[in-house]
Amino acid sequence: MHVGVAPELRDPAWCGRVAVAVVFLVLLLPAGYLTEFNPATLWGETSLRALRQFLGSFFPPATSPEFLRLVMEAAWKTVAIATVGTAIAIAIALPAALAATRVLSISRIATGRMAMFPAVIRTGIRWLLIFLRSIPEIVWAMIFVRAVGLGDTAGVMAIGITYGGMLGKVYIEILESAENQSATVLLQNGAGRLQAFWYAALPVSLPELTSYTIYRWECAIRASVVMGFVGAGGLGQQMELSMKMLAGAEVLTMLLVFVALVWVADLVSALLRRALA
Amino acid sequence: MQSNPGTAAGEASLSGVRVAYATGAAALVDVSLKLAPGEQVAVIGPSGAGKTTLLATLACAMRPVAGSVRVLGSDPWAQSAAALHALRRRLFLAPQQPPLPPRQRVVHAVLAGCLPQWSTWRALRSLIYPLDAEIARDALARFGLEDKLFLRCDKLSGGERQRVALARLIASNAELLLLDEPVSSLDPALAHSALEVLQVEASKRGATLVVSLHAVDLALARFGRIIGVRAGGVVFDLPRERVSDELLSDLYGTELNASLQALPGELAAVLRLSRCT
Numbered sequence A: 001m002h003v004g005v006a007p008e009l010r011d012p013a014w015c016g017r018v019a020v021a022v023v024f025l026v027l028l029l030p031a032g033y034l035t036e037f038n039p040a041t042l043w044g045e046t047s048l049r050a051l052r053q054f055l056g057s058f059f060p061p062a063t064s065p066e067f068l069r070l071v072m073e074a075a076w077k078t079v080a081i082a083t084v085g086t087a088i089a090i091a092i093a094l095p096a097a098l099a100a101t102r103v104l105s106i107s108r109i110a111t112g113r114m115a116m117f118p119a120v121i122r123t124g125i126r127w128l129l130i131f132l133r134s135i136p137e138i139v140w141a142m143i144f145v146r147a148v149g150l151g152d153t154a155g156v157m158a159i160g161i162t163y164g165g166m167l168g169k170v171y172i173e174i175l176e177s178a179e180n181q182s183a184t185v186l187l188q189n190g191a192g193r194l195q196a197f198w199y200a201a202l203p204v205s206l207p208e209l210t211s212y213t214i215y216r217w218e219c220a221i222r223a224s225v226v227m228g229f230v231g232a233g234g235l236g237q238q239m240e241l242s243m244k245m246l247a248g249a250e251v252l253t254m255l256l257v258f259v260a261l262v263w264v265a266d267l268v269s270a271l272l273r274r275a276l277a
Numbered sequence B: 001m002q003s004n005p006g007t008a009a010g011e012a013s014l015s016g017v018r019v020a021y022a023t024g025a026a027a028l029v030d031v032s033l034k035l036a037p038g039e040q041v042a043v044i045g046p047s048g049a050g051k052t053t054l055l056a057t058l059a060c061a062m063r064p065v066a067g068s069v070r071v072l073g074s075d076p077w078a079q080s081a082a083a084l085h086a087l088r089r090r091l092f093l094a095p096q097q098p099p100l101p102p103r104q105r106v107v108h109a110v111l112a113g114c115l116p117q118w119s120t121w122r123a124l125r126s127l128i129y130p131l132d133a134e135i136a137r138d139a140l141a142r143f144g145l146e147d148k149l150f151l152r153c154d155k156l157s158g159g160e161r162q163r164v165a166l167a168r169l170i171a172s173n174a175e176l177l178l179l180d181e182p183v184s185s186l187d188p189a190l191a192h193s194a195l196e197v198l199q200v201e202a203s204k205r206g207a208t209l210v211v212s213l214h215a216v217d218l219a220l221a222r223f224g225r226i227i228g229v230r231a232g233g234v235v236f237d238l239p240r241e242r243v244s245d246e247l248l249s250d251l252y253g254t255e256l257n258a259s260l261q262a263l264p265g266e267l268a269a270v271l272r273l274s275r276c277t
Helices: A014-036 A040-044 A045-056 A065-100 A117-133 A135-146 A151-175 A183-188 A191-226 A235-242 A248-276 B051-058 B083-089 B106-117 B120-128 B133-142 B156-173 B188-205 B216-222 B247-262 B265-272
Strands: B012-020 B026-035 B040-044 B067-073 B091-094 B174-178 B207-214 B225-230 B233-239
Touching: A040 A045, A065 A117, A065 A151, A065 A191, A065 A248, A117 A151, A135 A151, A135 A191, A151 A191, A183 A191, A183 B091, A191 A235, A191 A248, A191 B106, A191 B120, A235 A248, A235 B133, B012 B051, B026 B051, B026 B067, B026 B233, B040 B051, B040 B188, B040 B216, B051 B067, B051 B091, B051 B174, B051 B207, B083 B133, B091 B156, B106 B120, B106 B133, B106 B156, B133 B156, B156 B174, B156 B188, B174 B188, B188 B207, B188 B216, B225 B247
Parallel strands: B040 B207, B040 B225, B091 B174, B174 B207
Antiparallel strands: B012 B026, B012 B067, B225 B233
16 A cells, blocks of 8 residues: 555555554453453353343233333433433533633633643643543442432432533533634634633534433433432332342333333434434 | 723734744734724735734734734733733624634624623623614624524525624724625625725724735725735835835735646636736
């Protein structure tokens, strides 16, 4: 590819791309070795029998009216946990992103670089966001279950904190990767930081911000189920009880409700994105 | 906005100014010029001559590495960041590309011109409901675009977008107006009438108007003072009566001739004829 081509026609990016691919492969192989990942074990006779037995106990799904009512209530609670948790996450992420993003920096206008003090603030906020999201939500949930007891509050707090860290990081990246000339022009003409956000950065990035937030809300629905296993409320807590009682039929019903929830979340996301496009 | 007593409205000057890009390459070399309050000036010169940098330097959007700048009666780089930003509220820099977020509606794009006079909360209230739509409508009407008030900016043609960006200037109350190729997407007749609107507005508020133009005929027809820029320096700064054909062909000369030589003879002849007529 490289040899026999006139020097001025050689793609200057080629060597870099090859190097990145090699590094990636070199890193991936030991990781696969370390986890002893071997697809063949899945199809071994013992694995298949165990799987068949476990899945066989699932059918048919439980449909007794009082159980369904219980499941619907728990599902509704799961959505509520995810929604309130995501709202708290936005309340953490948005101010953090506004304070940390380069796009709304006034000091960068003339020099191209942020002044010392804002740069320190920005780094501090990034560290805070890393701290918030580096501890998995299930660990936060276990902490909050100790603090506020079993129930939905622990789930809400855990999602709010972890997702606040995730949303904040991605909000900053969305704002900075988008076209930012319109915000720069407003700042150059004397507008304030918040004004430049509302009148330029927000309308430019709104669909991406919304789309990512909805996706996180969908993730929060799933996460709140997992957190239910440590007692943080919702569908997960119900599922854990059914699993402990080896009631496979009930587990299947709840899994189906689960698929439906994620499907609805996907629908809502598509609708909102179309409305904002 | 209050007019600051003791500071000459619209006055600006550069002396011995040198501006460098982030790469270190010089964008302006030893530029000196003086703008009297209420003066109207056209800046012409070949592409890459430094017209945009000249306007940005006058707008306190680029900081010179040498020389001194005075804008609206003070040295922008000798004062606090807050005072510098207050100074920026009194000037209006319009980039060549209309800085309009595609999904923003025209009414808000125009009212963004009022942001420097508005408090943060007033700006937010206007986004919730545009109580000052009349200001935007009147500004658009000057450019014949009043029927576009509630359209989204991405529904406009290139020429309409450019005029919406100029309507933002009408909504502002800046005293120093710096416009980079403000009529580049307009046909000759519209370009004349748009410049007419801008010049009438500038003289009505006693503001200084500096416009960079690539159409030399337009500059000579509408402006009494012409500044010729080439290779980062001011080549001439003359009343239009003294701008001769020789000066103009020197200003655009070598680049144009060099690029014309690469074209087929007939096309080059046509371009040579259409130049400087």
